[in-house]
Amino acid sequence: MTVAALTGYFLExxxxxxxxKAPRLVPLISAIGASIFLENAVELLFSPQLRNYTNPDILxxxxxxxxxxxxxxxxxxxxxxxxxxxxxxxxxIVYTIVRKTRLGRAMRAVALDKKTAAxxxxxxxxxxxxxxxxxxxxxxxxxxxxxxxxxxIYYYTGFIPGIKAFTAAVLGGIGNxxxxxxxxxxxxIVESVGPAALGIDFQLKDVxxxxxxxxxxxxxxxxxLGESLAEEKL
Amino acid sequence: MKKTYLRQSFDTGIIFGIVHIFCVxxxxxxxxxxxxxxxxxxxxxxxxxxxxxLIAYAVILGLWAGIASALRQRELSDGKRLLxxxxxxxxxxxxxxVLVGIFQLMLILNINPRDYLTNLSLPFMQACLYSLPGLLxxxxxxxxxxxxxxxxxxxxxxxxxxGFASIRHQINNAPKNWIAKLRSGSAKKQLIQKYVFYALLxxxxxxxxLEWGSYWNYVIGTVGLYVIMGLGLNIIVGLSxxxxxxxxxxxxxxxxxxxxLNAPIPHNLMWGFWPALVLAILLxxxxxxxxxxxxxxxxxxxxxxxxxxxxxxxxxxxxxxxLTSFSGGPRGVQGIHGPTIFGQVFSDVNYMxxxxxAVALAMYVYNRLQHSRTGRAWLAIREDETVARATGVNTxxxxxxxxxxxxxxxxxxxAISAAMNQFIGPGDQSLMAxxxxxxxxxxxxxxxxxxxxxxxxxxxGLPELLREVENFRMLAFGALLVAMMILRPEGLxxxxxxxxxxxxxxxxxxxxxLTDAAKIKPxxxxxxx
Numbered sequence: 001m002t003v004a005a006l007t008g009y010f011l012e013x014x015x016x017x018x019x020x021k022a023p024r025l026v027p028l029i030s031a032i033g034a035s036i037f038l039e040n041a042v043e044l045l046f047s048p049q050l051r052n053y054t055n056p057d058i059l060x061x062x063x064x065x066x067x068x069x070x071x072x073x074x075x076x077x078x079x080x081x082x083x084x085x086x087x088x089x090x091x092x093i094v095y096t097i098v099r100k101t102r103l104g105r106a107m108r109a110v111a112l113d114k115k116t117a118a119x120x121x122x123x124x125x126x127x128x129x130x131x132x133x134x135x136x137x138x139x140x141x142x143x144x145x146x147x148x149x150x151x152x153i154y155y156y157t158g159f160i161p162g163i164k165a166f167t168a169a170v171l172g173g174i175g176n177x178x179x180x181x182x183x184x185x186x187x188x189i190v191e192s193v194g195p196a197a198l199g200i201d202f203q204l205k206d207v208x209x210x211x212x213x214x215x216x217x218x219x220x221x222x223x224x225l226g227e228s229l230a231e232e233k234l
Numbered sequence: 235m236k237k238t239y240l241r242q243s244f245d246t247g248i249i250f251g252i253v254h255i256f257c258v259x260x261x262x263x264x265x266x267x268x269x270x271x272x273x274x275x276x277x278x279x280x281x282x283x284x285x286x287x288l289i290a291y292a293v294i295l296g297l298w299a300g301i302a303s304a305l306r307q308r309e310l311s312d313g314k315r316l317l318x319x320x321x322x323x324x325x326x327x328x329x330x331x332v333l334v335g336i337f338q339l340m341l342i343l344n345i346n347p348r349d350y351l352t353n354l355s356l357p358f359m360q361a362c363l364y365s366l367p368g369l370l371x372x373x374x375x376x377x378x379x380x381x382x383x384x385x386x387x388x389x390x391x392x393x394x395x396x397g398f399a400s401i402r403h404q405i406n407n408a409p410k411n412w413i414a415k416l417r418s419g420s421a422k423k424q425l426i427q428k429y430v431f432y433a434l435l436x437x438x439x440x441x442x443x444l445e446w447g448s449y450w451n452y453v454i455g456t457v458g459l460y461v462i463m464g465l466g467l468n469i470i471v472g473l474s475x476x477x478x479x480x481x482x483x484x485x486x487x488x489x490x491x492x493x494x495l496n497a498p499i500p501h502n503l504m505w506g507f508w509p510a511l512v513l514a515i516l517l518x519x520x521x522x523x524x525x526x527x528x529x530x531x532x533x534x535x536x537x538x539x540x541x542x543x544x545x546x547x548x549x550x551x552x553x554x555x556x557l558t559s560f561s562g563g564p565r566g567v568q569g570i571h572g573p574t575i576f577g578q579v580f581s582d583v584n585y586m587x588x589x590x591x592a593v594a595l596a597m598y599v600y601n602r603l604q605h606s607r608t609g610r611a612w613l614a615i616r617e618d619e620t621v622a623r624a625t626g627v628n629t630x631x632x633x634x635x636x637x638x639x640x641x642x643x644x645x646x647x648x649a650i651s652a653a654m655n656q657f658i659g660p661g662d663q664s665l666m667a668x669x670x671x672x673x674x675x676x677x678x679x680x681x682x683x684x685x686x687x688x689x690x691x692x693x694x695g696l697p698e699l700l701r702e703v704e705n706f707r708m709l710a711f712g713a714l715l716v717a718m719m720i721l722r723p724e725g726l727x728x729x730x731x732x733x734x735x736x737x738x739x740x741x742x743x744x745x746x747x748l749t750d751a752a753k754i755k756p757x758x759x760x761x762x763x
Contacts, residue, residue, distance in 0.1 A: 014716070015716045015719075015720075018720045019719060019720065026719050026723045027719075028477060028538055029477075029672070029676060029715060029719055030715065030716050030719040030720070032479075032669060032672075032715060033711070033712045033713070033714070033715025033716040033718075033719065034712060034715075034716050035712070036669065036708055036709075036711055036712030036715065037709060037711075037712025037713050037715075037716065038712070039708075039712075040706075040708040040709040040711075040712060041256070041260065041709060043708075044260035044261070044706070044709060045259055045260055160546075163539070163542065163543065163546070166539055167543075170536070204550065204551070204554055206546065206547075206550050207547050207550050207551060209543075210543035210544070210546060210547050211547070213539070213540060213543055214528070214529075214540055214543065214544070217529075217532060217536055217540055218528045218529075218531075
């Protein structure tokens with residue numbers, strides 16, 4: 001988590017801060033460039049092969065509690081429960097930070113209106129840096145959970161979850177924390193159950209995720225719980 | 235004041251030091267070393283690089299650090315600038331020394347970190363210590379940086395010395411003088427120049443494909459296809475300002491159309507090259523239309539992510555088992571038949587001519603569009619969509635048009651590529667290919683033709699020449715994108731926005747607000763008040 005947080009800090013400092021005043025496309029392209037750079041840096045530092053996660057014994061992958069539903073055994077894996085609980089704890093922590101602390105207030109103020117927040121005495125640069133550190137830390141935790149649950153990682157594993165993270169955030173409404181959690185859960189359920197329920201291949205679960213993203217953005221750009229930032233700001 | 239500049243140069247050194255540590259850990263120094271070694275004809279490899287090559291790399295980095303540090307302190311005296319570069323050298327040298335100190339420890343304790351960081355093999359670590367025992371290796375690293383940074387500072391200071399003033403002026407102004415000389419001269423001379431240039435170009439284009447062998451035909455042909463794609467993406471991103479990240483999907487649609495209509499498996503419909511080409515373009519354009527229709531409302535970043543998702547959808551679908559019977563699945567489609575001329579299948583020379591024709595067509599279409607009403611509408615949309623809408627431009631129609639035409643270009647490129655390579659597979663249609671094209675137009679310059687050409691040559695032609703760099707290519711891409719956005723977001727050749735042409739107004743001889751105000755007589759005072 002620390003490494004991811006640090007990466008977030010440096011990322012913001014190098015790739016995003018100089019571009020704060022630029023038109024919209026420029027920071028986006030810079031973000032893409034930075035993401036390519038980071039992915040390939042990881043590839044070069046640690047080899048491009050798949051790497052294994054060795055879990056501590058409590059979290060042995062594949063084993064879990066067995067529930068009997070309809071005369072068939074369903075295994076609830078330990079790693080899954082662990083991820084779920086950890087993310088719930090992290091959500092509570094982040095929610096507290098954003099709602100109750102000074103930093104959280106500063107973040108919300110900067111999100112609303114940077115210049116006025118600066119006039120009110122908020123250190124915009126420092127707040128944005130801290131936001132990136134926080135989100136980096138969360139992403140790092142997510143990465144670890146992913147590794148524990150799935151066991152195999154390589155430098156490119158983060159790409160698709162990154163897009164799905166965006167989908168989940170948009171689903172719930174950008175800027176809305178419980179919405180993001182809800183969006184994530186919704187997306188996860190749809191991805192796991194969807195292909196089986198709709199009778200299509202498991203390979204296509206990513207396709208399902210993207211289709212949902214497109215549908216949500218078309219019909220309800222403000223997300224399920226809502227903040228409207230997807231449409232053109234007039 | 236003194237404290238600030240010393241602190242700044244120290245920080246610069248720290249940054250260079252961190253970059254150095256990173257480069258060592260990814261064996262970048264070894265790679266540079268092997269490049270340099272090739273020139274000097276010494277053996278050097280990634281795993282046991284030659285010590286001299288590593289020293290050369292460190293010297294270059296140190297020089298750069300010194301130069302950067304001295305340049306930064308522009309207003310200070312020469313002595314202070316030298317001191318700045320010295321401080322920079324020492325701080326980056328310090329970091330380098332710490333790194334190789336750790337290496338030395340690992341060598342002594344015989345720890346092999348190969349499991350964690352793939353590049354740190356024992357020979358590699360020893361080479362980083364310049365094959366010197368113990369403390370000497372660490373000190374050598376430190377002093378390499380210190381000395382080369384100092385030399386860098388000397389260079390900067392020396393360059394600015396008075397003695398060199400005249401030479402410096404000449405070098406700085408040479409390009410400007412040269413261009414001015416070209417542009418001068420009578421109109422007739424200009425015309426002759428233009429004709430000669432085009433005649434030469436025509437001759438080159440006609441003869442070169444026959445002469446330079448199939449490897450170059452293939453490389454330049456691929457570059458040509460990328461130019462077509464670059465122009466298409468330029469229409470969407472550069473001219474009308476919509477960032478589309480899944481562009482490769484249209485390429486895939488075009489390619490697969492050509493493939494499925496012209497290959498024995500999976501369906502044996504031999505439609506022939508030209509009808510399939512037309513259909514490929516049309517289908518790709520249709521896909522652009524269908525994709526664009528629901529996305530008109532979306533803001534820039536959201537549009538990008540959604541189109542990214544679309545590109546990925548196409549890739550996953552093509553790769554899946556579901557559509558294997560239709561599209562060949564992960565194995566792709568092989569044995570695509572190309573066009574025939576006079577009964578003979580196209581050779582690579584013929585493909586080259588075909589691609590040149592296609593590129594010329596694309597450039598022509600692009601140029602005409604750019605300077606037409608549609609092009610101006612796109613510019614308006616790009617600059618400020620709300621204002622464009624307010625002035626009566628039908629933004630939806632023009633945005634869709636941009637997508638359709640851009641997608642059509644990609645379809646063209648895809649179809650030709652499928653026929654040329656006689657194979658198409660879902661692996662090529664990844665996000666990286668989309669980003670390749672995007673990189674190309676961003677680096678070269680968005681919104682104009684020379685920029686696209688430059689970008690295509692730089693990003694496709696160069697890696698073919700620099701095979702060694704293959705490992706680091708994507709890394710360089712990423713860094714290049716970020717750097718370009720920070721330093722020069724308009725690209726190497728920025729697009730010239732067409733300026734409004736007004737008839738020359740002759741201003742009055744003397745005009746200033748003061749004189750104008752003096753001309754206004756104050757209202758006459760009524761003497762009777």
